[in-house]
Amino acid sequence: MGVINVTPDSFSDGGKFLSHDNAVNQALDLIQQGADIIDIGGESTRPGADKVSIEEEINRTVPVISAIRKLHPAVTISIDTSKSQVMQAAIRAGANFINDVNALQSEGCIEIVAESQLPVCLMHKKGQPKSMQNNPEYGDVLTEVKDFFKARLDNCLSAGIKPENIVLDPGIGFGKTLAHNLALLKNIKQLKSLGYPILIGVSRKSMIGEILNEGVNNRLYGSLAIAQFAYEQGAEYLRVHDVKATSDVLKVTQALIS
Numbered sequence: 001m002g003v004i005n006v007t008p009d010s011f012s013d014g015g016k017f018l019s020h021d022n023a024v025n026q027a028l029d030l031i032q033q034g035a036d037i038i039d040i041g042g043e044s045t046r047p048g049a050d051k052v053s054i055e056e057e058i059n060r061t062v063p064v065i066s067a068i069r070k071l072h073p074a075v076t077i078s079i080d081t082s083k084s085q086v087m088q089a090a091i092r093a094g095a096n097f098i099n100d101v102n103a104l105q106s107e108g109c110i111e112i113v114a115e116s117q118l119p120v121c122l123m124h125k126k127g128q129p130k131s132m133q134n135n136p137e138y139g140d141v142l143t144e145v146k147d148f149f150k151a152r153l154d155n156c157l158s159a160g161i162k163p164e165n166i167v168l169d170p171g172i173g174f175g176k177t178l179a180h181n182l183a184l185l186k187n188i189k190q191l192k193s194l195g196y197p198i199l200i201g202v203s204r205k206s207m208i209g210e211i212l213n214e215g216v217n218n219r220l221y222g223s224l225a226i227a228q229f230a231y232e233q234g235a236e237y238l239r240v241h242d243v244k245a246t247s248d249v250l251k252v253t254q255a256l257i258s
């Protein structure tokens with residue numbers, strides 16, 4: 001899964017147009033690099049991020065989804081959102097995968113995903129993006145994340161979402177310290193014991209910065225180390241910025257372990 005953020009740095013029409021074109025070109029590039037899924041997000045979910053209105057999120061993502069869908073009828077386009085209205089608009093524009101960092105807990109989301117019969121990634125997070133990195137605490141992080149998944153699975157399955165359409169994600173960096181993130185990554189097999197495919201998103205995240213004392217632009221090698229580790233632990237999906245580099249690492253790893 002390759003990451004595309006459509007977050008304009010200007011409020012002028014020129015800025016919006018540029019960010020649209022950039023996003024579409026970047027998506028085409030990631031598909032070229034070997035991405036099977038393109039994840040389109042219109043609201044930053046990074047720690048400390050501000051919220052974006054429904055209308056603004058739709059205006060950012062829907063034209064990008066339509067443009068990619070036109071050029072690539074078969075690629076999987078994921079909408080990264082927690083808002084039911086954005087999910088609905090994105091699905092109409094051609095999105096065929098739902099990535100919800102809020103695990104379909106917002107009003108109306110479960111119903112839309114059940115109705116659409118599309119695959120969905122349910123991610124665990126503790127707290128809200130604005131404050132989630134302020135001293136997150138768990139009794140046992142693995143137990144807590146597994147219990148969260150069990151509760152969300154109950155809800156989603158009874159709402160009519162098919163089990164074969166569900167992917168689980170421990171949400172690396174979402175209300176977690178480095179120690180919490182490491183515990184979750186080391187126990188991917190435990191998460192897999194729930195019987196669902198696992199998605200890991202760790203690309204360029206601050207846990208790598210903490211281990212290496214490197215800024216966001218110097219985290220590629222660290223990201224690749226975790227991608228390879230997660231793959232060997234059985235993670236089925238990896239959400240990454242550097243698709244070609246990750247794909248090469250996984251192809252060589254696959255040759256060695258098969």
Ligand code: 8Y7
Nearest residue numbers: 045046080121123169171172201
């Ligand atoms: C993840 C994610 C982000 C993740 C899933 C970033 C939207 C922060 N991280 N979605 N989104 N899993 N499923 O650094 O780990 O990319 S945003």
